[in-house]
Amino acid sequence: MSATVRAPRSERSVRRDAERVGFFTDTTVCIGCKACEVACKQWNDLTADGGELVGGGSYDHTRRLSASTWRHVRFIENPALPTAAVSAGDGLPDLVDMAIDAATPLESWLFMSDVCKHCTNAGCMDACPTGAIIRTEFDTVVIQADVCNGCGYCIPSCPFGVPDRDPVDGRAAKCTLCYDRLEDGLEPACAKACPTDSILFGPYDELLEIAQRRVTRLHERGIESAYLYGAGDPPEASLAGGLGAFFLLTEKPERYGLPAQADSPIQENVVPATWAAVGAGMLAAAGVAAAFVVRPASVGRRDRVRARLWQEGRR
Amino acid sequence: MSATDRADVDEPTGPAASHPAERDTTPALGTRGEPGRWQRAVAGARVALHKRGFADGRWSFLYGRDTEYGAERADPEAVADAARRARKGSVPDLVQGPVMNPAVWTWEVPLYFWFGGIAAGSSFVALACDLSGDHRSARIARMVAVGALMPSPPLLVMDLGRPERFYNMLRIFKPRSPMSMGAWCLSLFGGLGSAAVGADLIGRKREARALGGANAIVGGYLGSYTGVLLASTAVPLWARSRMFLGPIFITTAAATGAAATRLVLVAAGLPEGHRTRHALGRVESAAIAVELGLSTWNERRLGDIGDALERGRAGKLFRFAKWSVRTGLALRVLRPRLGSNVHHVASALYLGGGLGFRYAWVAAGKESATDDRAVARMARDNG
Numbered sequence: 001m002s003a004t005v006r007a008p009r010s011e012r013s014v015r016r017d018a019e020r021v022g023f024f025t026d027t028t029v030c031i032g033c034k035a036c037e038v039a040c041k042q043w044n045d046l047t048a049d050g051g052e053l054v055g056g057g058s059y060d061h062t063r064r065l066s067a068s069t070w071r072h073v074r075f076i077e078n079p080a081l082p083t084a085a086v087s088a089g090d091g092l093p094d095l096v097d098m099a100i101d102a103a104t105p106l107e108s109w110l111f112m113s114d115v116c117k118h119c120t121n122a123g124c125m126d127a128c129p130t131g132a133i134i135r136t137e138f139d140t141v142v143i144q145a146d147v148c149n150g151c152g153y154c155i156p157s158c159p160f161g162v163p164d165r166d167p168v169d170g171r172a173a174k175c176t177l178c179y180d181r182l183e184d185g186l187e188p189a190c191a192k193a194c195p196t197d198s199i200l201f202g203p204y205d206e207l208l209e210i211a212q213r214r215v216t217r218l219h220e221r222g223i224e225s226a227y228l229y230g231a232g233d234p235p236e237a238s239l240a241g242g243l244g245a246f247f248l249l250t251e252k253p254e255r256y257g258l259p260a261q262a263d264s265p266i267q268e269n270v271v272p273a274t275w276a277a278v279g280a281g282m283l284a285a286a287g288v289a290a291a292f293v294v295r296p297a298s299v300g301r302r303d304r305v306r307a308r309l310w311q312e313g314r315r
Numbered sequence: 316m317s318a319t320d321r322a323d324v325d326e327p328t329g330p331a332a333s334h335p336a337e338r339d340t341t342p343a344l345g346t347r348g349e350p351g352r353w354q355r356a357v358a359g360a361r362v363a364l365h366k367r368g369f370a371d372g373r374w375s376f377l378y379g380r381d382t383e384y385g386a387e388r389a390d391p392e393a394v395a396d397a398a399r400r401a402r403k404g405s406v407p408d409l410v411q412g413p414v415m416n417p418a419v420w421t422w423e424v425p426l427y428f429w430f431g432g433i434a435a436g437s438s439f440v441a442l443a444c445d446l447s448g449d450h451r452s453a454r455i456a457r458m459v460a461v462g463a464l465m466p467s468p469p470l471l472v473m474d475l476g477r478p479e480r481f482y483n484m485l486r487i488f489k490p491r492s493p494m495s496m497g498a499w500c501l502s503l504f505g506g507l508g509s510a511a512v513g514a515d516l517i518g519r520k521r522e523a524r525a526l527g528g529a530n531a532i533v534g535g536y537l538g539s540y541t542g543v544l545l546a547s548t549a550v551p552l553w554a555r556s557r558m559f560l561g562p563i564f565i566t567t568a569a570a571t572g573a574a575a576t577r578l579v580l581v582a583a584g585l586p587e588g589h590r591t592r593h594a595l596g597r598v599e600s601a602a603i604a605v606e607l608g609l610s611t612w613n614e615r616r617l618g619d620i621g622d623a624l625e626r627g628r629a630g631k632l633f634r635f636a637k638w639s640v641r642t643g644l645a646l647r648v649l650r651p652r653l654g655s656n657v658h659h660v661a662s663a664l665y666l667g668g669g670l671g672f673r674y675a676w677v678a679a680g681k682e683s684a685t686d687d688r689a690v691a692r693m694a695r696d697n698g
Contacts (some may be wrong), residue, residue, distance in 0.1 A: 024362060039496040069628045074411070084555055123549060128492065129492045130486055130487065148596045149475050150476020153492070158415065164419075165419045166476070195385065199410075215397060216390045227394065228398055249401070257687070258533040261697045265548050269546050274559070277536075288598050310451060310589060313451065
C-alpha cells in the first residue's frame with residue numbers, strides 16, 4: 001500500500017524518472033496563521049481577499065479556494081453541542097452566541113490549510129477541452145495559462161471545488177504546487193512559509209510514511225478519530241485514485257468542507273451518460289422519421305393536389 | 316535627469332518617477348549589481364530574537380516542544396481503518412461548505428443549448444421529409460438547421476473567459492471530454508449542414524439529401540451531448556440525472572426543432588392539411604410529452620437532490636417551462652374546436668417552454684452545487 005499511486009505513464013511526457021511529489025497537511029499542528037496563504041499569494045502574484053470576516057461569526061475571512069486564493073486556511077469553529085449555536089442560513093456556528101451562552105461552548109477550534117489535491121484521477125484534467133490542464137513529471141496537475149481559454153468546464157468538474165475562473169483575467173486558475181519552484185529544486189512557497197511544518201512537502205512515498213507514523217502516534221495518545229484523508233487507502237476506497245495533496249484530519253471530512261468520497265466525475269459518468277444520450281438521439285431521429293412515414297387515415301384528392309402544388313413551388 | 320529638469324514635468328511618468336535619481340541605492344553589503352556577501356561577526360552566532368522550534372508547542376499536552384512527532388513504526392492497516400470509519404456512515408450535522416464551486420456559465424450557454432437543439436431537431440425533420448418524399452420541405456428544414464446553428468458559435472465564444480482563444484477548443488480531439496467532443500460535433504454539423512444547403516442552392520439534389528441524412532446522425536449527438544456535458548460534472552443534480560439528461564435534452568431538441576421548422580414551413584406557404592404539417596404537429600407534441608414524462612420521472616427518483624429544480628430562479632423557470640408546454644399540449648387537444656391558428660400558438664409555446672427548460676437546468680445546477688448538504692450526501696451515497 002505504500003507504493004506510490006501514479007497516473008498512467010502515457011499522461012507524463014518529460015523526465016519520466018521524476019518522483020511524484022505532494023503535500024501532507026497535518027491539521028493537528030496548524031495554528032491558523034495563514035502564512036501559507038500569504039506566501040502563496042506573494043510568490044504567485046495573486047490579489048488579496050480583503051479583511052472582512054465571513055458571516056456567522058467565524059474568524060475566517062477568505063472563505064474558499066478561488067482563482068486568487070490557491071491556499072486557504074479554513075477555520076472550523078466546532079461547538080460542543082453539534083446543532084447548538086448555528087446561525088440561520090449559512091450553517092456556521094455563531095461565535096458570539098457561544099461566548100455569551102455558557103450552555104453552548106466552543107469545544108475545539110480547527111484549522112485546515114486547504115489546497116488543490118492534485119488527484120490521480122483529476123476531474124478538471126479530464127474535463128479540459130483545450131488540453132490546457134496537464135499532468136507534470138512530478139504527477140501534479142497544472143493549468144497552462146497560455147493555453148486555457150476560460151471555458152469554465154473544469155470548475156463544476158472538480159468534486160473538491162478547487163479550480164475557479166478569474167472574473168478579471170478570464171482564465172481558470174488553481175494551485176500549481178509551485179511548478180516553477182519545483183523546476184529549480186525549491187519547495188513550494190506555502191510549505192516553505194509554514195512555521196509549524198503543518199504543511200510538509202516532499203516525495204509522495206516519504207510523506208505517506210511520515211503521515212502514517214503520525215496517525216499511529218495520535219492513536220497511541222488516545223486521539224482515535226485521527227485519520228488520513230486521501231492517502232493510504234486500499235484502491236477500492238481511494239479518493240480520486242489517491243490524492244497528491246492529502247490531509248491528517250480529526251473530524252468527519254464534511255466538517256472541513258471535503259466530500260467523504262470523490263472521483264473524477266467524467267470517469268464515473270461520461271460513458272453511461274453518452275450511451276443514454278446517443279441511444280435517445282438515434283431513437284428520436286427514428287421517431288421523427290416514423291411520424292412522417294405513417295400515412296394519414298384519409299388523403300383526399302384535394303390534399304394530393306395541394307401536395308403536388310407545394311412540391312412544384314406554386315403553393 | 317536632474318532635479319531641476321524634473322520640476323518642469325507636471326506629471327512624471329516612467330521609471331524615473333518611481334526611482335528618483337537623488338535616492339541613494341548603494342547596497343548595504345557588497346557591490347551594486349553583484350550578489351550580496353556577508354558573514355557572521357562571531358562564528359556560530361544566532362540571529363537576534365530567533366527561537367529554535369515552535370515555542371507555543373510547550374502549551375500542548377500532545378506535542379511538547381516538537382511538531383515533528385510520529386510513532387517509531389506506522390500501522391498502515393489501522394490508519395486505513397481510521398479513514399474508513401471517518402468516511403463511512405452518515406453526513407455529520409454540521410457541514411461547513413463550500414464543498415464545490417458552481418458553474419460560472421452565464422446566459423449564453425443555455426441559449427446555445429436551445430439553438431443547438433433546434434438545429435439538431437431540424438436535421439431530423441429534414442431527413443424525415445426526404446424519406447416521406449416531401450423534398451421541398453426537407454430543403455427548408457436544412458436551411459432552418461443551418462440558420463439555428465449560426466448563432467451558436469458566437470454564443471459559445473462570448474461565454475469564454477478569453478474569447479480570442481476560442482480556436483484552442485480545436486487544438487486537441489479528446490473523446491473523454493464532452494466539451495471537446497461537442498466543439499468538434501458543432502464544427503462537423505455546421506460543415507455538413509452548410510454543404511447540404513449549398514448543394515441545394517446549386518441544384519445537386521442527391522448530394523444535398525445525402526449530406527442532410529448524415530447531418531441527422533451528427534444531430535443525434537449535437538442535441539444530446541449537452542446533457543452529457545452537464546451529467547459529467549460533480550454537481551449532484553446533474554450527475555444524479557446522468558441517464559436522463561441526454562434523453563431529456565434530445566426530446567426538447569426534437570420538439571423545438573420540429574416547432575421551429577413547422578412555423579417556418581407555414582410561413583413559406585405549406586398548405587393546411589398537408590401531411591408534413593400534420594406529421595410535424597404530431598412530432599412536436601409527442602416529443603414534448605415524452606420530455607415532460609421523463610422530467611417528472613427524473614424528479615421523482617431524485618428525491619431531495621431534485622429540490623434544486625423547485626427552489627428560487629431555477630424553480631420559477633422550470634414551472635414556467637412546464638406550464639408553457641402543458642398549455643401547448645392542451646391547445647393541441649382542443650384544436651378542433653378553436654381553429655387552426657391555435658396550432659401555431661402551441662408551436663410557439665413549445666419553443667418558449669424549451670428555452671425555459673434549458674435555462675432552468677443550468678440555473679438549477681448552480682443552485683445544487685451550492686447546496687453543501689446535497690453535495691456531501693451524494694458523496695456519501697456513492698461510497
